[in-house]
Structures are given as C-alpha cells and as structure tokens.
Amino acid sequence: MKDRLRIRSVQISDAGRLSEIYSYYVQNTAVSFEYEAPSADEFIKRIEHTTEKYPYLVCEKSDQVVGYAYAGAYSIREAYMWTVSTSIYVDKDHRREGIGSLLYTSLEQELKKQGIINLLAGVAYIDEADEYLSHDSYKFHLKEGYSEVAHMKSVGKKFDRWYDLLWFQKKI
Numbered sequence: 001m002k003d004r005l006r007i008r009s010v011q012i013s014d015a016g017r018l019s020e021i022y023s024y025y026v027q028n029t030a031v032s033f034e035y036e037a038p039s040a041d042e043f044i045k046r047i048e049h050t051t052e053k054y055p056y057l058v059c060e061k062s063d064q065v066v067g068y069a070y071a072g073a074y075s076i077r078e079a080y081m082w083t084v085s086t087s088i089y090v091d092k093d094h095r096r097e098g099i100g101s102l103l104y105t106s107l108e109q110e111l112k113k114q115g116i117i118n119l120l121a122g123v124a125y126i127d128e129a130d131e132y133l134s135h136d137s138y139k140f141h142l143k144e145g146y147s148e149v150a151h152m153k154s155v156g157k158k159f160d161r162w163y164d165l166l167w168f169q170k171k172i
Contacts, residue, residue: 015043055110069103083118
C-alpha cells in the first residue's frame with residue numbers, strides 16, 4: 001500500500017526536520033543562495049515570523065515531514081498586499097512523488113482565503129545544468145501554472161560560479 005501524504009500547518013516542533021531538509025539544498029546545491037544552513041532555532045524564528053500573517057504548510061508521509069511550502073510578503077508596500085512570494089522544499093529522497101504539487105495546491109487554497117491573487121517564485125537558473133543546479137525547479141513551476149516574468153543574469157554566486165534568478169508569476 002502506498003504511503004498516504006498529509007498536509008498540515010507547520011508546528012514549532014517541525015523546525016529541526018525543516019532545517020534538515022533545507023540544509024541539503026544550502027550545502028549541496030545552488031537552489032538556495034544562502035551559504036550557511038540555518039539552525040533549528042533560526043527555523044523557529046522564521047516559522048514564527050511567517051505564520052504571523054501567511055500560511056506555512058508541511059507534508060507528512062508515514063508521520064515524517066517530507067516537504068514544506070510557505071508564503072511571504074513580496075514587499076511591505078500596501079499596494080502589494082495581494083501579492084506574495086512562495087517557497088517550497090521537498091526532502092531530496094522524496095522528490096517526484098507528488099509532494100510539491102500537493103503542497104502548492106494546498107498553499108494556494110489557503111492564500112485564496114486571504115484574498116491573495118498573485119504568487120511570485122524566485123528560481124535559481126543556469127543555461128546548462130551542472131552538478132549544483134538542475135532545471136527541476138524551473139520545470140516544476142511551469143508545470144504548476146507559473147509563467148516566467150523576469151530573468152536576472154548572474155545575480156547569485158555560489159560554489160565559485162554565477163547563477164541567474166528567474167521570477168515566476170501565477171495568478172490564482
């Protein structure tokens with residue numbers, strides 16, 4: 001029997017697991033432009049800050065958190081109050097299991113309840129995939145209905161090489 005996926009709101013007690021999931025991307029990929037993986041204590045602060053206003057969801061499989069997604073303010077200016085930026089991370093050993101799509105669908109449902117209509121996602125990119133960055137996130141966002149709206153060249157440097165940043169947008 002296939003393990004059932006369950007979406008729920010994040011809890012402070014998830015911080016250690018979220019830190020584990022994210023640390024892989026910080027330390028081994030250019031998916032995140034952070035250089036230092038945040039600790040569980042830092043994740044607690046990030047969770048508390050995000051959940052003051054926006055949804056922060058986790059996906060469980062067999063009672064283990066295997067991914068998470070959240071929204072944050074795109075800008076503090078009032079005119080942007082209907083626009084958020086989204087972030088999503090799936091455990092490296094559980095990719096391509098439908099977790100990302102389920103998380104984004106659930107996140108969109110929560111954001112609609114808040115009157116949000118614009119989703120933006122920043123995606124690291126390089127023309128030819130390398131050992132630190134594939135085109136998976138790029139393809140995932142297209143599959144989820146996002147459109148590329150901006151391409152900033154060589155804006156993030158990690159592992160001694162330059163990476164682009166694509167901005168994607170989806171209206172919900």
